[in-house]
Every structure is written in structure tokens, then in C-alpha cells.
Amino acid sequence: MSAVGVIVVRFAIIGGFLLLWQIASGPWIEPFLISSPSRIFLSLIAGFQTGDLFQHTWVTFVEIAIGFPVGAIAGISLGYAFGRSKLLAEIFEPIIIALNGIPRTALAPLFIVWLGISLWSKVGVVFLLTFFLNFFNTYTGMRQMDQEYVDLARLMGVKGWKLTFKVIFPAISPYVFTGIRTSIPFAVIGAIVGEFVASTEGLGYFIRMSAGIFKTADVFVGIIVLMIMVIIIDKIAEMIERRALRWQSQTEHIQIQA
Amino acid sequence: MSEGAQGILKPAQNDPEFVIQVDGVSKVFQTPSQANLDALTDIKLDVRPGEFVTVVGPSGCGKSTLLKLIAGFLPPSAGRILFQGDEVRGLNTRVGYVPQESKLFPWLTVEENVGFGLDSKRYSRADRERQVSQFIKLAGLAGFEKYYPAQLSGGMSKRASIVRALAYEPPVILMDEPFGPLDAQTRMVLQDELLKIWEQKRQTIVFVTHDLVEAVALADRVVVMAHRPGKIKDIIQVPMARPRNIFEIHRQEGFDEAYGRLWNIFRHELNLSAR
Numbered sequence: 200m201s202a203v204g205v206i207v208v209r210f211a212i213i214g215g216f217l218l219l220w221q222i223a224s225g226p227w228i229e230p231f232l233i234s235s236p237s238r239i240f241l242s243l244i245a246g247f248q249t250g251d252l253f254q255h256t257w258v259t260f261v262e263i264a265i266g267f268p269v270g271a272i273a274g275i276s277l278g279y280a281f282g283r284s285k286l287l288a289e290i291f292e293p294i295i296i297a298l299n300g301i302p303r304t305a306l307a308p309l310f311i312v313w314l315g316i317s318l319w320s321k322v323g324v325v326f327l328l329t330f331f332l333n334f335f336n337t338y339t340g341m342r343q344m345d346q347e348y349v350d351l352a353r354l355m356g357v358k359g360w361k362l363t364f365k366v367i368f369p370a371i372s373p374y375v376f377t378g379i380r381t382s383i384p385f386a387v388i389g390a391i392v393g394e395f396v397a398s399t400e401g402l403g404y405f406i407r408m409s410a411g412i413f414k415t416a417d418v419f420v421g422i423i424v425l426m427i428m429v430i431i432i433d434k435i436a437e438m439i440e441r442r443a444l445r446w447q448s449q450t451e452h453i454q455i456q457a
Numbered sequence: 458m459s460e461g462a463q464g465i466l467k468p469a470q471n472d473p474e475f476v477i478q479v480d481g482v483s484k485v486f487q488t489p490s491q492a493n494l495d496a497l498t499d500i501k502l503d504v505r506p507g508e509f510v511t512v513v514g515p516s517g518c519g520k521s522t523l524l525k526l527i528a529g530f531l532p533p534s535a536g537r538i539l540f541q542g543d544e545v546r547g548l549n550t551r552v553g554y555v556p557q558e559s560k561l562f563p564w565l566t567v568e569e570n571v572g573f574g575l576d577s578k579r580y581s582r583a584d585r586e587r588q589v590s591q592f593i594k595l596a597g598l599a600g601f602e603k604y605y606p607a608q609l610s611g612g613m614s615k616r617a618s619i620v621r622a623l624a625y626e627p628p629v630i631l632m633d634e635p636f637g638p639l640d641a642q643t644r645m646v647l648q649d650e651l652l653k654i655w656e657q658k659r660q661t662i663v664f665v666t667h668d669l670v671e672a673v674a675l676a677d678r679v680v681v682m683a684h685r686p687g688k689i690k691d692i693i694q695v696p697m698a699r700p701r702n703i704f705e706i707h708r709q710e711g712f713d714e715a716y717g718r719l720w721n722i723f724r725h726e727l728n729l730s731a732r
Contacts, residue, residue, distance in 0.1 A: 347560055350530055355574035355625065356550045365573075369564035446564045446605040 234415040242416040243423065251405075256424055258401040259390050262318060263432075266325025267386040271379055273326070274333025278378075279367070282341020295334070303327050304392045311397045321393035321401070328389035332382035333375075340374025341367075373447070376440040383432050387425055473542060476629055476661050477504040477527060482536035484522055484687075495686035496522045500536070502680060502689065504661060506628065511664045512680045513672035513719070515726070519687025520665045521557075524631045527663065528554050541628070553622030553660075555632040559614040561606040567593065567617050568602040574625035592620040595654055612643040619651065629661040636671070648675060649703040656700055669723065673697075673715050674706045681722050690726075693718050 200208070217236045224235035246252030281288040307324050314320035344367070352366040368375070394403025402421045409417035479502040486494040496519040504510050512520045525531045527538055529549035538545040540552070553574070561570045572589040580588060593599055596616040606614050615635060622630050636644045648671065655662060666672050672679045679693040697711040706712055 345560075347556060348562060350548075351554060351556065351560060352562075352573070353548050354528060354530075354550060354552065354554050356576055357573070366562065369562070372564070444564075446607065 231413050231415055234419055238416040239419045239423070242414075243420045246417070246420055252420065252424065255400055255402050255405040255421075256428070258318075259387075259394070259403065259425075260428065262321040262390040262393070262401065263325055263386050263428075265318075266322040266389065267329050267383070267432075269322075270326040270329030270386070271333045271382060274330040274335075274378065274382075275337045275375055278334045278337025278339075278341060279363075279371075281338050282344070282367075282371075288338075295331075299331050299335070303331070304388070307389075307392050307396045310393065316397040316399065321390050321398070324393040325386045325389035328385040329382045332385060333378040336374050336378025336381070337371060340371030343374070344370045372443055376436070376444065380433060380436050380440070383436060384429050387429050387432075391425065474505065475503040475539075476506045476541055477502070477663070478539040479503070479523070479527070480537050480539065482523075482526060482533040482538060484519065484526060484531065485534040497526075497533075498686040498688045500687075500689055502692075504629075504663060506661055507659045509655060509662045509664065509675055509677045510680060511666055511672040511676040511678075512682060513666055513669060514682030514687075515684050516667060517687075518682040518684035520682050521633050522687070523682075524554075524633050524663065524665055527629075528552050528631055551627055551629065553625070553627040553630040555619050555622045555630065555635045557634050557637055559606070559611075559618035561609075561614055561618055561621065563606045566603050566605055567598055567609070570606070570617055571596075571621050571624050573621060574627075576625070579625075588624055592624040595623075595657075596620040597650070611639055612647060615639065615643075615647060616650065619647075620654075623654065623658065623660065626658075626660070629663065632662060632664045634665055634667065636666075636668075644671075645703055651675070652699075652701060652703065669716065669719055670706070673712060673719060674701065674703055679715070679719060681719065683726060691722055 220233070221236050224230050224233055224238075230238070243252075281291070304324070306327065307320075310320040310323040310327075314323055348366055348370050349362070352362055357366065390401070391403035391406070394401040395407055398404040402425055406418050406421035409415075409421065479500050482497060482500045483495070484497040486496050488494050500523060502510075502523075512523065514520050522531070526533050527540070527545065527549065529545045529547055532546075540549055561567075562573065565573065568589055571592055572585055575585045575588060577585070590599075590602075593602060596619065598613060598617060598620075601609065601613065606617070609617065619632075619635065622632075636647055639647065652675065664675060673695055676695050679695060681690045681693065682688065683690045693715055695711065695715045697709055697715070701709060
């Protein structure tokens with residue numbers, strides 16, 4: 200099928216689904232259960248007009264904007280350290296694997312107890328969810344890395360920071376970016392779960408409160424805003440990734456003239 | 458008997474006449490089943506500055522291991538290796554290494570790869586640029602400076618890989634079957650280019666190969682290795698004149714004799730294993 204054909208069919212499916220939803224809401228299914236695309240759209244506009252939705256979105260965004268980068272950097276650094284130090288890996292690997300076995304969202308209530316119902320408890324949950332994914336991906340990258348690159352670089356007299364940033368990180372960067380990108384939705388999950396448990400603002404709070412008073416349209420509004428947030432963050436990460444890994448994609452070959 | 462064979466007999470000591478002295482080196486690997494595998498047994502080899510030495514032998518004879526020991530990637534199990542008179546302990550940063558596969562850093566351009574070993578302390582920015590462009594030209598890669606390795610053909614990455622090791626001017630270059638995976642024609646072209654570069658720079662080269670013609674064509678001396686256990690069978694002097702014409706190497710005086718001697722040794726090996 201042609202590229203245009205694929206896009207046409209894709210939009211036809213989405214449009215058909217929304218149309219079916221719109222028609223079904225009311226005559227067949229109670230609107231307060233599933234709302235309808237038109238109501239959701241109107242609620243979305245209304246929410247942003249009053250400014251409430253902005254406030255909730257901002258709160259959730261800040262939680263992610265702090266917890267996600269800190270968690271990612273911590274995870275990547277530890278993954279790197281484990282890859283560099285056999286001793287460190289030997290001591291801590293089983294511990295990390297055991298900790299990873301804990302369903303991390305179950306720790307959200309503890310974070311509320313420790314850090315209160317404000318910003319920092321949510322940042323903590325976001326951090327936790329981001330950290331492990333980045334850690335495991337980076338550590339895998341360190342173990343899969345072609346050691347010959349490091350050996351060659353060291354033979355050429357390269358060591359220290361130059362070895363780390365000119366050789367090791369580029370070599371593992373595909374893994375690092377996989378970690379970063381898979382952890383984006385989880386960072387958002389972390390923020391929302393934290394807000395579900397206890398909060399006074401944020402999109403998770405907004406969704407929970409709206410559901411509590413059967414404002415189904417607002418629940419969907421919250422979900423849509425979250426979805427858009429994930430897509431935007433992922434697109435930014437994708438742009439950075441494509442720039443950083445441009446050496447990978449350029450595979451058009453040139454004929455040798457020998 | 459060849460002159461190199463005397464080198465075997467001579468007790469190795471701190472002799473400035475030699476840049477590399479492999480002194481009674483053995484290497485034992487432990488297999489996963491805890492058995493010992495003798496990769497190299499009692500290797501003695503001295504290499505003079507500016508010499509082009511090839512090491513030839515069947516696969517599994519430990520010739521790559523020998524290079525790894527000289528580079529300091531691995532420690533010897535017995536004996537010692539002297540480099541410019543100092544014992545090699547840990548990585549030997551005074552050698553350049555050209556691995557079997559090109560192993561260019563795929564995230565760096567050709568230019569960045571070639572300049573990678575040019576330390577900013579030893580080379581000023583201008584020196585560095587001059588050096589890089591000179592070696593890129595030498596490798597016939599002018600115009601490809603900004604390309605990434607993934608965009609190069611096999612022969613081009615090979616050349617880039619070789620000049621990457623040459624560019625920072627280590628006194629010795631170790632080459633581990635660098636032309637192995639290439640087709641016959643590309644191979645000859647690269648052999649020719651390697652000799653031309655070497656004739657200009659005269660760095661010491663230790664070149665591992667399993668190809669007898671290649672071993673003779675390039676070398677001043679051919680080190681012949683046997684396997685299980687890996688040891689040096691003989692060292693053959695190649696008295697062919699330089700510069701050599703790789704494309705008609707068979708017609709050059711001295712080739713037949715050296716090749717014949719080499720082949721005799723291998724024929725002997727083959728007969729032995731056939732019995």
C-alpha cells in the first residue's frame with residue numbers, strides 16, 4: 200500500500216471510531232459512562248478557558264520535569280559505574296535486581312508518608328520509575344559494548360573523561376536512548392499514581408476528582424492532556440536521539456573506486 | 458640458515474638494537490572446562506626498528522595472541538616482552554594496533570577517527586589538522602573526511618583504520634590480518650598502498666596473516682608459526698629488493714626462493730597432520 204494510502208486508512212479508522220463513539224453515546228450507552236467526543240472537546244476548551252486545567256497540567260509537568268531527568272541521570276550514571284567496576288556490580292547487582300522486583304507504584308503511599316502530599320512525594324515516585332529503566336538499559340549497554348573499542352582507544356593513549364565521553368558513552372548511546380525513551384511514559388505514570396494516592400492538584404487529582412463526581416468528559420480531558428504530554432516529551436527525546444545517533448542512520452553506501 | 462634464526466638463539470637482553478624483544482613467552486588460556494590451552498609456547502622473537510615482519514601460520518596457532526601480548530592487552534603466562542628496552546606491563550601505548558575488522562569508531566567521522574590518537578598535548582591544533590589531512594590523503598580518502606564509517610566501503614574503512622594507527626606516529630604498528638575479509642583485488646591494492654606508506658614513514662610493522670603470498674610479498678622477515686602448541690617453526694629472510702611491485706610480485710627476484718622455503722615448511726606440516 201502506498202504511504203498516502205496508509206495514512207488515509209489510519210485516519211479513516213480513527214475517524215470511524217470517534218464517529219461510532221459519538222453516535223453510541225446517548226441512544227445506546229449512558230453518556231455519563233463514556234461521555235462523547237464532542238463533550239470531551241467542549242470540556243477541554245472550557246478547562247483551558249478557566250485556567251484550571253493549565254494549573255493542573257503545570258503541576259504534573261513540574262513533577263515530571265524534576266523527577267524524570269534526575270532519575271534518568273542517576274540511572275545512567277549507576278549503570279555506567281556498574282559497567283566499569285566489576286566489584287561494584289558484584290556487590291550490588293543482586294540487591295538492585297531484588298529492588299526491581301518490587302512493584303514500584305506500591306511504594307507511592309510510602310513516599311507520601313515520607314515527603315508529604317506536595318510536590319516532592321510525586322517527584323520521588325517519578326524518580327523511582329525512571330531510575331530503574333535507565334539503570335537497566337545503560338547497564339545492559341555496558342555489558343554488550345564491544346570492548347575492543349575501549350581497548351583500542353586506551354592503546355591510543357585515551358583515558359579518563361575523554362574515554363568516558365568520546366568512546367564509552369557513544370558506544371552505549373543506543374541503549375541509553377532506549378532507556379530514556381521507554382521510561383518517559385513510566386515517568387508520567389509515576390506522577391499520576393502519586394497524585395492518585397494523595398494530592399490537592401495535578402492532572403491525576405483532576406482525573407480522580409472528575410471521576411468521583413461522574414464528570415466523565417473531564418476524565419477523558421485529563422487523559423488526553425497526559426497523552427499529549429507524553430507525545431511531546433517523546434518527540435523531544437526522539438529529536439535529541441536522532442541528532443546524537445546520526446552516525447547510525449547514515450548508511451547509504453558509496454562504491455569504492457579501487 | 459636464515460639470519461632471523463640466529464635471532465632466536467641469541468639471549469634477549471636489554472638491547473637497543475631491537476624495538477621489540479619477545480623473550481621466552483608462553484601463554485596459557487583456561488578453557489571453560491578448566492583445561493589448559495597452550496596458545497603460545499616459548500616464543501623468542503626480536504624485531505629491529507623499521508623492520509617489516511610478517512607472522513604467518515594456520516588459524517589457531519596463536520599469532521593474534523602474540524600481537525595482543527605485544528600490545529599489552531593480555532599478560533604473558535611466562536617469559537617477558539621488552540618494548541624499547543622496557544618490559545611491557547599493562548597496555549603498551551607506544552604501539553598502534555590495526556584489528557582484524559576495521560573497528561573505526563562508528564560515531565566519529567573519518568577525519569575524527571584518523572585524528573583520534575593525536576593527543577592535544579603532543580600536537581597543536583594546526584599540527585593536528587595537517588597530520589590528519591596528510592594521512593587522509595595518503596589513504597586516498599580525500600573528500601571523505603566528513604563521512605561516517607557506515608558510509609564507507611570495506612576497503613575504505615580498512616584504509617582509514619590503518620592510517621588511524623599510523624597518524625599518531627607510534628614507533629611500532631601491529632596489524633592483525635587486516636586484509637583478511639577483503640576480495641583479492643582490493644587486497645592487492647591495499648597491500649600496495651601499505652608498502653608505499655611504509656616506505657615513506659618506515660615505522661616498524663608486525664603484520665599477522667594466514668596468506669603465504671601476502672606474508673612474503675610484504676616482509677623483510679617472515680615468522681612461521683605452527684600450532685598446538687603455538688610456537689615459532691622458523692624465520693625466513695626475504696631478500697627481495699624494495700620498492701616492490703605487489704601486482705607482479707611473482708616475477709620479482711627472490712620471491713620464488715622465499716615462497717618455496719615457506720611452502721616447504723607448510724607442506725611438511727600438512728603431511729604430518731595427514732598421516
